Structure formats: C-alpha cells, structure tokens
Amino acid sequence: VVMTQSPLSLPVTLGQPASISCRSSQSLVSSDGNTYLNWVQQSPGQSPRRLIYKVSNRDSGVPDRFSGSGSGTDFTLKISRVEAEDVGVLYYCMQYTHWPYTFGQGTKLQI
C-alpha cells in the first residue's frame, strides 16, 4: 500500500491551524472493521512518537490541538493552533492494515 502525503513541506504561522493530507493506494478498512491508520511525529534525532491511532484516537499525553480524521483512503491530521514545538518536526502517516506496513514520505512543518 502506497501512502502519499501532501504537502511534504508545510509553511505555518504560529497560532494558526495547519492540515496534512494522507492518501492510501487502497482502502485501509480491515476485515475486522477497524481502520489501522496512525499519525506519528518525529523530532530531529529522535525516535518516532505516535500521536493518533486508528484514524482519530489521540494517544495519552498528546495535546488536544492535534486531531485526526478520514476514512477509507483519505485521511487528515489537523493542528488547531500551531505552537513552536510543532515546527521543524516531521509528521508521518502509517498504515498497518496490510502487510507490509507502510509510511508516508513525511511532512515537515516550517515557519
């Protein structure tokens, strides 16, 4: 499954909303009815951190300015108000419905 993110570089303004799109080459709805689409964040030199699982569930400790939505093959990560700590960081969508599990190319937020 090919995961295509857009844009790959996102100019943002602190305090303003931001949105990243992720499209899959086939449906991510599993035979059990779940959609295994995550969003992970990776700061420079750090390991990835999961923000959102199964499309729209926020992980513990993740600020509520992050939200996920979508279905089937089209998904979105939204940041309601960009903060300084969100900038310079890569955001990847990831699917684990189909093997091999695959990631998008990554989107970097930039001022």
Next chain:
Amino acid sequence: EVQLVESGGGLVQAGGSLRLSCTASGFTFSYSWMSWVRQPPGKGLECVATIKSDGSQEYYVDSLKGRFTISRDNANSSLYLQMNSLTAEDTAVYFCATSGGAVWGKGTTVTVS
C-alpha cells in the same frame, strides 16, 4: 515505565552479519506484535519485519530477499533481528516498536561499509 531498548548495532563490512536485540519493559511484551522499522540517513521510515505475539508467524518486506530473520523470546521480553549478507543499502537506524506504533525504542545504528 514503558520502554524498548535496542542494542547490537555497529559498523560492519559489506557481506557481513549483525544481530540486533531489543529488550522490553513496562508492558506485556508477550501480548504484543512487534516490528523492526529502519530509517536510512536523511530518509523516511520502512517497516522491514514483524512477528506475531506468540512468535508463530513472521512477516518480511520483499526487498530483504530472505536475508533478515526476526525472532522473539517472550520469557525474557526480547526481540531480535538477525541480518545477513548486509549491503550499503542496509545502513540505517533500526527501531524496535510495537506493531501498532504505540511504543518505540531510541534505535540502534547500523553502518555497512
């Protein structure tokens, strides 16, 4: 504290082998599907191998062509990746992670010269 700690990376010549290890703590390892995810320098993330919670099934990305073997020891909460016939294209940081991505290690660096 929920934690994954990788070890075993290093510098190896092309054609050589390495065995990566990952030790888990703070969660029920034996219930968790586990994966190895790698990241070449300056590039994105690639999940190269996954193993079921009981070790009964292994999954590999096609590009590995049978060179890597994932295994686990649930009694010792450990995950392994045996890597053979290494090439420069295998140079990457290798992360151990739960397959759903909830828990990630800090990674271990493999450099193939």
